[in-house]
Amino acid sequence: MTAIVVHAAPVRWWRSRAVNRFMRHHLALVGIAMITLLVLACAIGPHALPYDSLHIDLRARFAPPLTGQHYFGTDPLGRDLAVRLLMAGRVSLLVGFSAMLLSTLIGTLVGVTAGYRGGWVGAALMRMVDGFLSYPSIFLVLALAATLRPSPVMITVIIAVTSWMETARIVEAEVRSLREREFVQAARMVGLRRGHIMFREVLPNAVGPIIVAASLAVARAILLEAYISFLGYGIQPPLPSWGNMLNGAQQYLASAPWLAIIPGAAITIAVTSFNFIGDGLRDALDVRNDHI
């Protein structure tokens, strides 16, 4: 099949087919709306509410939701739950997002290298990926969290280090199939350097699956942070995160269930939104759909 070069008029990205398809995906739009709301609430909310997230008041402990100005009630130390929830949201969302960035970076690097180079380099790298995937992820996470003093930065690093494998796998598969395409062979014949080919020619074409994986990675990172903090190894008090709020709530399940219900609901909403977005992106960027 001969390559036909077609000069098409450049399309603005917001009018491209992918974006069109994304817009038609209702759930993805809902996801974007929810995330925007959440981010706004977490950014502005704590300033709008009259309470401080760190102020302990033992006389106001365990107030149920809608007591006075405490819309969500108070926690065992008398701190307003709504403010803590939003402050925790900042931490959890930030950690989730940063972890995603880091893990995508690592995963992409490894994946592109392994996929393009192939041979024993590729095999070795993929075996390493398999090796990391063999662990109950909990093990690595807990062991690392116990070794390194937990701080939001450390937690981000730990989550990233245990989540890059999925991205690497996806990227490697994609790059491996792209490697045999004509434009890559053309680039090689022209004499472009290997690094240039990898990152300037191949990678931009593999961006689709990476973006999908990234959005799902945020979802997973938020869940993982919640689990680590729930077990007590993650974000340390008094800094709130959705996970460590659940840790403190477990004991009071019978007497103060809202302490457990509310942060959990927040996590679910955030993660669901990212999953919706990821789903929408997958449909939008799926090349097969180009023929529909």
Next chain:
Amino acid sequence: MTEAKTASIYSRRSALQLMIAGAAGLAGSNLLDKPALARTSPAKPTGRVIVGLGQEPTVFNPLMVHIEVDDGVHFSVFDALFRIDPQGVIQPNLALEVPDQKNGGITEDGLKWRIRLRDDVRWHDGKPFTAEDVKFTLELIMNPNFRSWRTAGHALVRDITVISPTEISWRMEEAFAPYLSFLTETFIVPKHVLEKEANPNSAAFNQAPIGTGPFKWGQRVAGDHLELVANLDYFGEGPHIERLVFKYIPDLTVLYTQFKSGDIDLVGQPYITPDHYAEAKTLPNRVVTLVPRTSFESFYLNLERPQFKELAVREALYAAIDKEAIIQGLYYGVPSPTETFMPRQSFFFNANLPLHQFDVNRAGKILDQAGWAKGGDGIRTKNGVRLSFTNSTTSGDPLREQVQQFLQQTFAQLGVEMKISNLPAAVMWGEFWMQSQFDSVIVGSSYLIGADPDVTNRLHSRSIAAKGGRGSNNAQYANPEVDALLDKGARTFDPEARRAIYFRVQELVRRDLPFLPLYQSNAVEGLKKGINGFVPNGNTRTESWNALAWYWAS
């Protein structure tokens, strides 16, 4: 030279103290009533009791290194030479009588011990118990290849001689009064079973123990529960229940829920959490009592840190702790405030120590006078040292975390910065603790073994592990006067004389404040209404120390 007083002085004095201190807090226990083994106990063992535990017992060889929950099983399957009763009086168990300097069991210089044993004791496999088993036990503990538990005290024993099947004697390298208490926690194991094992660490015995105790080994479902069955040939009064089950429930809320619903009959370690106490008291068909234990909670300091070297700082920090709020607010009034490491039910408890006063202003003045001025960031400094430090405790303990955050806020008012850094237990109590790598710690621990007041391990300067010592004085506290008193106390057998010594030790420790004492733990122990014969004992580490006396009221 005072005449050696006997053990009867113990019981008279401590009984008096208990009555004065008020038996109100100890309601529900039969300490002052006649013994619970009345005629209403069934002739043949019947029924089953399920004890819920928050950690899983996994070590069934009582000489191997183990944790507190394993004790419940050991007390039921094995016997020791002596046992310690709730009043702190040592009673004979496998021995015929408690040796002391009056009856010649221990010589005047405290070096030669001679013990007479019962002759009617049999192992669970039918073989008779003899002094050979005692000798074997003591030697096994000191076997360098055996992963034994505590060797303190046993390391001083020499020349163990079996005089007859019911008589044994040995010589101590130095006079060591606490050894009698140690022996109440040293269970005797069968020589004829264990001597055949090439490696005692992995013997089959360790998974199916054979003892002389009121209960025999039944079966175990790992991770779930284990079951013991009554030993019908037991030499003592009992057992009265046919089966004793220890059930493992790692989540404390679930432990309480199962107690409420009746899935378990008795709540074992770590008992009921304080926030459930109010509700637990009102449960129908349940008996819930507060039992003083020997462990106490303290804000423990590392005295080698520049911030804590000055007494003024320690005093100021102590004055800035709102103990009332912590005990009443966070712990629902369950524990009791304390000024010392000695439990208040002990004969050696010094009740005349200066009381703590919560006064942030006074604390501020103390620091001002000592030259700690507030810097630009609100934190006090002196000679380049900022009054800022980290506080750690086991992560995953919500009540302790609440205490930390509460203290953090109060200290901030004082111009002291406290940072929280919690660690999982396996990390927390490793070198971080043992080698004094911490700044400060909130810790709940017991300083006593049995009811013996010897605290050399915790407060003597040669017990500082970080400086090469062989104890666990992790605060690195060194006071020569305390050292001398502790040395003397360990060599003195007379209770009255010891009392004076340890009173003075408590005074000095309270003055020096190597740790800031918060409260003494009271366990919220609960059991079903039908169970009779249950007696709490703060001198043992387990609630199941006398399971042989339990029975179901018909």
Next chain:
Amino acid sequence: MSGFLLNRLSQSIVLLVIVSIIGFTVLNLMPGGPLAQFGLDPGMTQKDVERLATQLGLNRPLWIQYLDWAWRLLQGDWGHSFRDGSSVLAVIGRHLLATLLLMGTSTALAIAVGTWIGIRGATHRYSLFDYCATIGAMVALSVPTFWFGLIGIYIFTLKLGWVPAGNMYTIGDGSVLDYLHHLILPSLVLSLVHVAIWSRYMRTATLDALSQDFVKTARAKGVSERRILLKHVVGNALLPMITLAGMQLPSILTGALVTETVFTWPGMGRLFLDSLGYSDYPVVMGLLIFSAILVVLGNLIADIVIATVDPRIRLG
């Protein structure tokens, strides 16, 4: 095929070695250790601690400890627990049944329910059912499992009292009904995520199959819709299902960990957390190797099945 298997086997062995080395290093680098649980014992002195450390072999250089462990493993000796001295295999074995019970039930549930939802969603595409199923699957994948378990306990145990508060069976009972009674909530919670995954997978697989030519032919021939579904769609989806099951294998073990914690289930997940908490290195290493073997097996099964189904994919 045999060449492929041999290749895979050697790669798997390398994998296991890497896994064990990394695991061993991380475990031993963790501060603290198996002796930390005695740190507060008033009778244990520093001398006792040092003695125990020597007896447990913890003072030897790391690489010697590793080689010693690896050598024994090759001979079939998985080591002995630091806590009670019993053999690691015995310890794992004691907890294996409980995990298999939980895993088996939840997998069966996941496959049954997930398949039904997936197929129904595909055949009634864009209906209310399909829409709800898709959203439901999304939410199910987003809910933190431990939180879901807690809420489940709150509703069904604390408020309604329908199911017991944990453990595998009531002591003294142990009948099949009793086991089931204890099994309901934990297996439901554990299967949540997997129902979602299966339903979405089956939906895609069914859609793919339904658009195939042979289905159009069958319809033209007048074969009933039901028969088409059963014979062609499910039949063709069977092998990919095995693939998915193979890939899901290790993740069920991890999910079981969370569920076993919340529901006090005495399985291997519970064992893992406890052993990690006590730094019982031999048991943790044993569990790691066990899980790594599961991963290798799972991937192997998946790859073999894929290759059998699609001859275009060359093995190796």
